[in-house]
Structure formats: C-alpha cells, structure tokens
Amino acid sequence: MTAGASDLRTWLDLLDGRGELARLKHPIDPDQDVAAVLERADGRRAVRFDDVAGAEFPLVGNTVVSREQLGLALGCGPHEVADRFAAALDAPRPCRQVDRDAAPVLANRLTGERLLSALPLTRQHEHDGGMYLTSALLAVRDPASGTMNLSINRLLAAGERELRALLLPGRLRRIFTEAEAAGRDLDVALVVGVHPTLVLASQSPADRELDDLEVASALAAEPLDLVAAPTVDALVPAGAEFVLEGRFRAGRREAEGPFGEYPRTYGPGGPAPVIDLIDAWHRGDAVFQTILSGGREHFYAGGLPREAMCLRALRRAGLDVAGLRLPESGSCRLAAVVALRNPAPGAATTAMLTLFLTAATIKQVTVVDDDVDVLDDEQIGWAVATRVQADRDLLVVPGAKGSSLDPSATGALTAKLGVDATVPADDREKYRQMRVSPADPERVRAHLAELGL
Template identity: 40%
Template structure:
C-alpha cells in the first residue's frame, strides 16, 4: 500500500490518548467514577463491571491528584475507531502499517517531560492500582517498555507486567522475546539495559507493541504508519531511550544485570495467576510526565487485556499464513481461547489435506497457539457458535484431528510443563469432492429481504391481546 494512502487513512484517528477519551465521551462510552475509589481492588472491580460497555475514568483514586483510566478497548470496533478505520478494515490496515513502517521523528522537547521527578517514589508519585485478588501488590500493566538494542541502537516496544517492589524498584517478567534478547546482550557484558516505561500512550502505540515483528523492527514505526505520520519522540533525560513526546508519563530506568528478585503472583490473560518467581529487576532513575497527566491501567486478564493482545497478533498471523496460502481469507484468536491460544482460520479450500498444512504453518507462526480450527469460507469466524457448528458437522476425530506433542507453548498456560505443550489442529472443512447438497448450508429463501416493519402488525401488544381474547371465546 502506498504511503500517501496510509496517511489518508490515518487522518480520522484521534491524535493522542486524550483525543481518544474525548471521542469515547462524545459517544456516551466514557463513564466517570466518584472521587476516592480505592486503588487496591476497588478500582479494578469497577473497571471489570464496565469492561464490555464503557471506558471509565477515576478522577481522584485514593485522593491521588493523577486520574486513572481503564477499558480503552471494549470491542474490535473500538480498536478500529482508535486508528480511524472501520472494523472490516482493521486487519488490512494493520498489515499495511506493518509492511510500510514510518520511522519516528525526534524532537528536542515534548509534553511528557513537563514535570520531572529525580527523587523517585513510585507509589507516592503515581496512582498504581492492585488488580486481581491474589496479585502480589500494585502493578503497572499498560506500560510500554521501550528498550534499545545495545549493539544497533534499534528500539523495541512491548508490554510487560511490572510489580512495584520498592520506592524506585520494579520487578518485571521478561518472556523469551525481543526485550529479553536485548537484556541478555547487555547482561553478558555485565551492563544494565537502559529502558523506559511509557504510560498513557496513543492507542496505536499499544496496538503496535503487540505486533509479531522481527527482531530489530521498531514497533513505534508501525504505530506511525497506523497513524499516517511519524511518532514524535524525545530522548529520555537519564538514558538514551527515545519515548513518545506526547505520552502522559515516562518512567526512566535500567534492567540490572545479574539481579533477580521475587515477582508475582499476578492475574494473567489465561485468567489464572502467573506464579511467584525470581525475575529481572528495574531500578528507576527518574519519572517525567505532563503537567496534568492521566495514568492508564489494564486489569490483568480482563477484556481490554485480551483484545489488545488479540487484534495485532491476528494481523501478523494473517500476513504470515498468506505468504504460503493466499487462499486464507481471515483469522480470529477467539475470546474463549484467551485471544492467544485458540486460532480459527477461514480458508477458501482448493485441495483436501490443505487445512493440515495451514495448521502446521500457524503453529510455527507463534508458540502461544495451542489449537487451530480451519473452517470453510461460509463460516463466520467471529462467532464461536459458528465455529462449533463447523466442528460438529464437518469434522471427524479419526480423520481430521492433528496432534503434535512436546512443542514449545506458553509458559503462562497452567497445563504446560514449563512451556512444553501439545498442539491440536481440527480440520472442520468439507471435502472438495463432496456432492453438492452434502455440505450445503440450508437457508430460507429471501430471509434477508424481509422488512419486519411491513410483515408484522404495527401494534404488537394490541394484536396479541386480540388473539388471546379470540382464543378464550
């Protein structure tokens, strides 16, 4: 896709987090909590009650001057709106951005550095909530952790759970991905890895952080393409990391070499607790923020957590699959599969056996994927009912089931053995040479043409009352 088209498509996107909140408020999708909601448990409880309906702003949680916002995404349509496109254009838009990234634009100053705290006290200076009942304490859950490759200087953007362990100390879970690779490069030399944690960024940056990108592909460049213009970045005050100039809050620090401290438990996306273990440690050197910042939090394992992780992964999975199978029409990481583990693939099938090849390609695309269901083009993969129907009517376990044992999976899956997991694929497609009516879905002719305003009586209550009276006479 040409870059001028990307710019045009991003024109309707809100300019930053505040513009997105204004967009939601104008449409009745932003609730405002009463003052004084407790940061421990109560804030998360209110957010959970509203998670599929409205974003919620907490003006003075526990009397704190900085407000907290949660539930930035309550549906796929919200995700699409945040980058200025319709829902049906969401995955194509993300694919175009990933294929045509826009490098960041460095500026000398930005709103995110209007206020500086060199004497750091995380829990006093920031309203950091505790979310799930058995969480070990307050966690930063919506922070973009930005790290620079110690050799190349290329940055990586990702989201990690960050436990507040002291006034200037954060325990962080680093899974074996790009930030961990950068950390190992630094640690092997006995050096700390400079990082920044960005809180309150444009939704496009949150989405881009979840892309399945190659090592040394800067996710902020993908975010720029989503927005149709480069992301303005500014150098941190205490290290060389570049952060979004128009974000709300930045925590500057270093992941210490050869240091591990207890972190967890924490409520994760599978809706179970990630266990307590010795994890890497961030030492914080400074906090900067806008004059009147907003703190974004994500309830661990909640709906926002699932959607944020699901949509970018779907786009990159679709891109990966289409390289080998251009007849893959669409993909969905299902909600019941935690938007990580279960993948539905819509295929315009041309050969029997093809779905199994597609499954193997999907398993290789990301280690989190545990189950793949391949369905025909007449199945709505946004509907769990439709997927189950396809399995019920087009799948036979002795013929259409694939099981792979001893593969790498998610360490957060409680059924895995330290991440070693089985993979299951289900071919729920009809045979190519099946008789025409054998797998043809039934339909009532012209059902979609019926105008109920014409077909039904205008006064339904009066019509029902009349019929009941006639039945009694």
C-alpha cells in the same frame, strides 16, 4: 474510516462522544476495587477513576474493549484489523522527532520524595504479589540495530523508585542479557498513557531490525511525534501522559510475583531483574493508565499482533485466507479460527501446522470455509457441529512447544489440536447453508424498520 490522533486523551474524547467512557468521581481503593469495577465493565466501556486513594493522578482502564473499537483505532472495519496491522509491519513509517519544548509529556517533572506511591498503581487479584504497573511500554534502544523496541512487562512496585520486571523470552530479554553479560546497566524509558496503536505496536514481532515506534507511526493517521528522553538513551512518544526514566541494573535480581495472567490463572513468582527509576515526567492534567490483566484490553493487545503474524504466515504458505481470529475464549493467545476460500485437499492441515509453528501459544486451531464468519462464535460452533466427524477431521500433535503460562501444559510442552470444519471439496452441495432470499430486499428492510428491528 480514519484513525484518530495518536494520543490517549484524544482517544478518550472519542470514546466519550460515543457513550463508551464512564467516569467514577467517588474515591476508590486501588487494592482490587479498581480491578473489580473494570472486570464488571469489561467488554462494555472504558472507566476513568477521578480519585484513586493515595494517588495524585486519575486513572483510566478498559480503553479498548471490542473489535469494533480496535477498528476505530486503526481506521478500518473489525474484520480488517489483522490486515491493517500486517500492512504496518510490512511498511513501517518514519516518525517525527520534536524538540523538548514541543513535547507535552515533558511539560512537568514529578519532584519530591514520592514517585511510585504518587501514581495510581493497582493490585488486581487476591494473590498478586503486590501493587503492579501493568500498562507501561518499556522503550529500549536495541544496540544491534539502533532501533527502538517496545514491550509490556508486568512490573511490581517495591518502594518509591524500584520496579521488578518479569522478562519472558523475547527481544527485550535478549537485549538485557547481552548488556548484563557485558557488565552494563540498560537504559529504559517507561511510557504510560498512550493511544491504542502504540499498545499494539509494542507487541510487534521480535525482529531486531524492526523499530516498533515506526510500526505505531504506520498505524496512526499521521507520523508519530517522538522526543528524546532527557536522561536515558531512548526515544518516547511526545504525546504520552507519563514517562518514567530508569535503568535495569546488571546482575541484580529480586523477588517478583505471583501475578494473574492472560489465561486467567496465576503466573508464578521468582527472581526478576530490577529497574531503578531516575526521573519522571508528565503532561499537564495527566491521566495514568492501567490494563486489566485477563480482560479484553489485555487480550487484544497481544492477540491482534499475533493475528497479523499468523495471517502473513498463512499467505506465505500459499493459502487463500478469508478471515482469521484468535478468539477471546482462548485469551486471544491459545486458540485460532481461520476461514479459507475453496480449500483444496490438505489445505486445512497446512493451515493448522502453519499456525502451530508461527505462534507457539496457539494450541487449538479450527479451520472453516469462507461462508463462516470468524468473528461469530455461534457460526463457528455450527460449522464444527455440522461439518466435523471426530474420527476423520481431528489432528493431534503431542509434545509441542506451547505457553509456559498455560496451566494445563507441562513446563512449556503441550498437545495441540486441529479441527477441520471445512466442507469436502467433492460434496459441497450436501453442506450448502439454507438461505432466506426475498424478492425485494428493500421492502423487507422497510418492514424491519417499522418494527424497530
């Protein structure tokens, strides 16, 4: 399996050919109606909206709704996506810089008084603070290394040329804080409408030497084409649908939020840094992109890179990992399942503590043997039901660092739970799974084919 070309429209064509892209031609209200449709289609298909009320461009959402699609985007099977991302982190690939004339994203300049109101921004949830841009990759050059950092931040529109950005702890906030302390505005390019590999790369570890664009390039089938933004100091994907150029204004804060977040509860509002937009560019026949907060696309965007980081950490701890998943039930952030091959005594506890330290958002870890498929919730539940005794196999870590967006946490402090659902090494026969093993599997396959099974 090979990854496709690294732009959004090629990806949408692929989904369309697989019957996984729906198209709504009737006008739709961006105030929660778009989100309602995406929520209903979540896990099933992407949706393109041809006529969003008040906007000049069509809109697409739910561009990745399954682990099978993640594998398709990365050129691997669904069980191999974390390994594929980890390999890109270990070996980023240089990009190709092209001239402006060869960059489709700079083909058209958005002129006139309208800018943000011309775009199909949406209000997704009933208590959100306004119309939000949820899919933009904020491309910022890190002065510490000269490399490009990508991130996705919730962005509240305020007028035609102002965005208010929530900056959670991470690389972008450090870069902005340093610029602000020096009294400097910070250049930023907002990239909208990209291949899933770029969305994933935007969630790479906060390593100031890492170039997130080179991670995306390593994930793609070919080196990623970049172009210098015309006004601000940033490199952007030449095949993106839109680029908005702007600057974070040092010392300025405005009200932002609340907003529905990945735990499917609201993140609080507060004073937020401000981006003033300077210019905007787009491809011919451009399609804007949204990410449904609390949907699978949102889960996978942040979850898969965390899986890769966890996988690397577990292997550095000397564990033989057969599989790892941050399940959708925990928003691909709050829980983890890891399968180990022939775990020695203490291996399950080592895995739990390693994951708690590697990803602070993880508050529950279940460890299973490699006879359990980590992508199958029923198998995981079976392992817990048949291999766990509560007085023997649970680990509780109180008062640990967690996620500030977890509504059950106190601030960012949470209790963490480890569940050892592995088989005791000295009693494996007692726990052996029963199997059906026909003498002639081919004959059985023929029977099933005749039955349409």
